[in-house]
Amino acid sequence: DSGVTQTPKHLITATGQRVTLRCSPRSGDLSVYWYQQSLDQGLQFLIQYYNGEERAKGNILERFSAQQFPDLHSELNLSSLELGDSALYFCASRYPGTSNEQFFGPGTRLTVL
Amino acid sequence: AQSVAQPEDQVNVAEGNPLTVKCTYSVSGNPYLFWYVQYPNRGLQFLLKYITGDNLVKGSYGFEAEFNKSQTSFHLKKPSALVSDSALYFCAVRDSTDAGNMLTFGGGTRLMVKP
Numbered sequence: 006d007s008g009v010t011q012t013p014k015h016l017i018t019a020t021g022q023r024v025t026l027r028c029s030p031r032s033g034d035l036s037v038y039w040y041q042q043s044l045d046q047g048l049q050f051l052i053q054y055y056n057g058e059e060r061a062k063g064n065i066l067e068r069f070s071a072q073q074f075p076d077l078h079s080e081l082n083l084s085s086l087e088l089g090d091s092a093l094y095f096c097a098s099r100y101p102g103t104s105n106e107q108f109f110g111p112g113t114r115l116t117v118l
Numbered sequence: 119a120q121s122v123a124q125p126e127d128q129v130n131v132a133e134g135n136p137l138t139v140k141c142t143y144s145v146s147g148n149p150y151l152f153w154y155v156q157y158p159n160r161g162l163q164f165l166l167k168y169i170t171g172d173n174l175v176k177g178s179y180g181f182e183a184e185f186n187k188s189q190t191s192f193h194l195k196k197p198s199a200l201v202s203d204s205a206l207y208f209c210a211v212r213d214s215t216d217a218g219n220m221l222t223f224g225g226g227t228r229l230m231v232k233p
Binding site for chain 1: 150152154160161162163164167169208214219220221222223225226
């Protein structure tokens with residue numbers, strides 16, 4: 006158990022809908038990262054937050070957004086969902102320090118029908 | 119831009135034999151290198167990292183990795199494979215000068231250890 010929690014574990018929804026994925030980082034970790042893992046695209050970095058502020062952006066679609074709250078938990082919002090958005094979504098957290106590794110949550114499996 | 123290549127989609131090895139999972143990288147500055155393992159329906163678990171110092175890094179579950187700067191490689195190794203090592207392995211790199219600490223992952227290598 007990495008100490009990073011994600012809810013829900015599974016999510017099934019329809020095209021055009023909007024969903025919110027939640028992540029709670031390990032105690033003391035200020036950074037939260039979101040990743041998408043799909044069969045054809047591999048593991049893709051989406052976005053990073055550090056202590057409430059957006060720090061880096063990867064291949065995140067405009068239909069997707071995220072935020073990190075004062076208690077450091079983070080939410081990833083996916084809207085106007087398409088079939089191709091079906092994937093595993095992971096969040097990871099990291100303790101401050103340039104050489105520290107990221108610890109990953111168990112993921113949320115999103116299925117868009 | 120940074121990148122990671124894992125040239126083998128799958129590696130097959132017999133239990134008890136040594137295993138190697140290959141990784142090569144490209145970064146502008148000095149690399150920070152990581153290996154993660156993913157078991158079915160689970161998140162990625164950290165195995166080991168190279169930041170600086172000794173080129174041979176030891177990690178969890180008996181795994182080790184060798185950093186080779188001239189070949190820009192960071193291959194994962196284990197002297198004696200177990201069936202329970204069967205999983206998906208990811209190599210990742212970060213440029214030490216990247217303030218955002220963004221990791222770039224390879225495409226993953228599926229390790230199959232047969233009894």
